[in-house]
Amino acid sequence: MADKRKHPREPVRTKAKVLVNGQWHEGVITNSSAEGVRLYLRINVAAGKVLRVDIAEFGQYNATVIWCDGNETGLKFEHSPAEIAGLLKALTR
DSSP, X not given: OOOOOSSXXXXXXXXXXXXXXTEEEEEEEEEXXXXXXXXXXXXXXXXXXXXXXXXXXXXXXXXXXXXXXXXXXXXXXXXXXXXXXXXXXXXXX
């Protein structure tokens, strides 16, 4: 089955925190693209939830949970791919 994603995924390993229901939770970004990230978290977050993501020294971004499977969570940024391009470049260095 072909991957139908618009943007390629790049493997990364970067610490991040997400704000869920007023509480910060630590996680690790395991891959990223111009539209989102795959995040390892120790909590489950419902699909459709909008979160605030703090990515180490790169800043904070709004993202929507697209899927959650155990401790793996797929987030889509609420920013355009052009706005995220600099972040992606920095994460994949």
